[in-house]
Amino acid sequence: MVKLTRPLLRAAAAAGLVLTVGIPAAFAAMTATTVTDLNIRTGPGPQYPTVGLATRGSTAVIDGCIEGSKWCRIDINGVRGWVYARYLTTDFGGSTVVVQERRADLAIPVVTYEAQPRDPVIVSSGDALIGPVEEIDPIVPPATVRTYIASNPGETVYLDGEVVVGAELPQTVAVRRVPDYNYDYVSINGQPVLVEPATRRIVYVYR
Numbered sequence: 001m002v003k004l005t006r007p008l009l010r011a012a013a014a015a016g017l018v019l020t021v022g023i024p025a026a027f028a029a030m031t032a033t034t035v036t037d038l039n040i041r042t043g044p045g046p047q048y049p050t051v052g053l054a055t056r057g058s059t060a061v062i063d064g065c066i067e068g069s070k071w072c073r074i075d076i077n078g079v080r081g082w083v084y085a086r087y088l089t090t091d092f093g094g095s096t097v098v099v100q101e102r103r104a105d106l107a108i109p110v111v112t113y114e115a116q117p118r119d120p121v122i123v124s125s126g127d128a129l130i131g132p133v134e135e136i137d138p139i140v141p142p143a144t145v146r147t148y149i150a151s152n153p154g155e156t157v158y159l160d161g162e163v164v165v166g167a168e169l170p171q172t173v174a175v176r177r178v179p180d181y182n183y184d185y186v187s188i189n190g191q192p193v194l195v196e197p198a199t200r201r202i203v204y205v206y207r
Contacts, residue, residue: 014065030106032074032088032099034058036164037205039099040081040186044071046158046189047122051081054207060088062099070100070160073111082113084162099158122158139203141194145178146206149185152176153174156187169200 034054041048044066054060054076065072065085072085085100092102099106157173169175175184175195181193183203194204 030062030090030108032060032062034060034083035087035089036166038083038087038164039162040074040076040079040083042071042081043119044073044082045122046160047120047163048082050207052076052079054083061092061160062088062108064109065099065103066113067110072099072108087162087164119121122199128164134201136166136196136203138202139194140181141181141183141204145181145183145185145194146192148178149206151199153192154187156190158189161189163188163202163205165202165205167202169195169202171200175200 014185034056036056038054038056038058040052040054041049041050058076060074060076060083063073063075063080069083071082072088073080074083074088085103086098088099089096090099090106091097092106097106099108159170159173161167169186171187173186173188175186175197178194179182182197184197185192185194187193188202192206193202195201196203
């Protein structure tokens with residue numbers, strides 16, 4: 001399932017500005033499954049705006065992936081954009097495999113992204129969200145927590161990864177305490193998240 005608004009549909013069209021290299025016709029039918037709620041972005045990186053949210057278990061058609069990158073272009077229910085390949089799985093010889101880990105075996109085509117003049121630029125910390133994503137109990141934070149974070153946002157940290165529930169933050173990422181609450185918070189890739197202090201795993205993403 002993909003959640004979209006009309007302005008974001010226009011942004012999704014812009015996400016198709018790529019040059020594809022040697023995609024065989026038979027590959028068009030290859031599908032993958034999202035293992036968690038996953039952002040669909042206008043470009044191959046955490047700094048690009050989101051055009052939708054692929055909920056856990058969504059079926060995506062893979063167009064291809066960028067060489068030497070963890071980002072792939074997909075199509076979900078007609079919405080085309082970029083996702084982090086660590087959170088896509090597919091069938092390979094009767095077994096479920098992570099797309100990022102078996103790209104060569106899966107013979108996924110290479111695509112290249114054509115940078116646009118107004119593309120956002122970031123200075124990445126060089127860290128990555130540590131995977132794989134683990135199953136965690138969902139939480140529903142009170143509205144007062146969101147109000148506090150909005151009043152005390154702090155700086156955004158950009159990581160070479162994607163913001164998903166269950167992912168572990170590197171020790172180098174400084175988190176902030178929410179007063180009288182069980183979870184810390186930090187803004188990752190432009191999205192506030194709540195973090196379990198003991199495990200440093202993301203337990204909630206504000207979208």
